[in-house]
Amino acid sequence: MLAAKRQDGGLFKGPPYPGYPFIMIPDLTSPYLPNGSLSPTARTYLQMKWPLLDVQAGSLQSRQALKDARSPSPAHIVSNKVPVVQHPHHVHPLTPLITYSNEHFTPGNPPPHLPADVDPKTGIPRPPHPPDISPYYPLSPGTVGQIPHPLGWLVPQQGQPVYPITTGGFRHPYPTALTVNASMSRFPPHMVPPHHSLHTTGIPHPAIVTPTVKQESSQSDVGSLHSSKHQDSKKEEEKKKPHIKKPLNAFMLYMKEMRAKVVAECTLKESAAINQILGRRWHALSREEQAKYYELARKERQLHMQLYPGWSARDNYVGSYGKKKKRKRDKQPGETNEHSECFLNPCLSLPPITDLSAPKKCRARFGLDQQNNWCGPCRRKKNGARFFPLTGEEEEVFQPSRTC
DNA sequence: AAACCTTTGAAGTTA
DNA sequence: TAACTTCAAAGGTTT
16 A cells, blocks of 8 residues: 555655656646647657556546646657657567657767767667667668557557457567456456466567576476475466566666667776766756656556556565575775776766765765755765866765765 | 676665 | 665676
């Protein structure tokens, strides 16, 4: 219950940036920018994500927003921002938002004169990503209109039934709207039929990961030694149960969109380093820009709730999916990050990070405007922080502390 | 081959 | 209720 309350946006815990709810609440009912135009983010997202999903019957707070979101007629929707083709194995199905127009995410954007990207694997120069097309969707010119909608599982295809009712012959990554509704109406959450590992196209949904054969075999090996019938049946259930991934949070959505761009900008290829850059860029975003992602993340959660009423993040915790507990590498206090030097790369237009291990949780959690909520160590560190007015970005220069 | 690294945020668990 | 933990993505690196 609590989770549901938290997810519906009505009882949001204080967001990292206080401006978020106040910015976004009006946006719930209007995906339009202050200038009156529909924001590309909302435009693309809403057009693609909510054309058909019936969310009005429930009790979520933003029903009206969703209703409104679905309302715009095609004439209202500028199609030039709908370039998306979803690679079934790489793109989250809930990721039409990847279609954001870059123009709205200028912070940290590279200068236009930057050279074309080079594929790190092939060495072949990659064409620059068209501003309207997500870098996650490599499209050849003229193919946009031919490529299935990234939300094909939600969007009607020409000449095809919108929501084919499938039978046991197929597994669906996400249930179609019909099956969603059916499951919602016919089954209590814990009994939602797990028949959604594959889309009607047969393409496995990236958000749903079926345990691998190897995992299953290893489980069965163990089971052969110690299992009882009860344990076997339990494992059978687990085998059948698809792994429904968590909905992406705002930062994850941002990362997904911006990763390719950052990779293209500099020579770094290591995700950990890229993520550090993305984290800094995230903080460099204006609140309005961040708010877009928070809003999208909120809708992701809503949609996820609609699709998987009985799902809980707990389902993905260690043990329920057969993952081994992560091993932790001991990192000595003060140990410098091996990638620090990478941040000297001028392509980042950011100052070098002196101490990458410095925690930022208070800043991340409360934001700069609520420093009174920060823990003591973070406040002290903040006092010693150095600012770089050129980028407007804060750079902390202090000894690492594990306090926060 | 599997875990690690690294980021933020959501949500779960623990004390 | 605060603090802590896990997981979500990504892919090169480490074990």
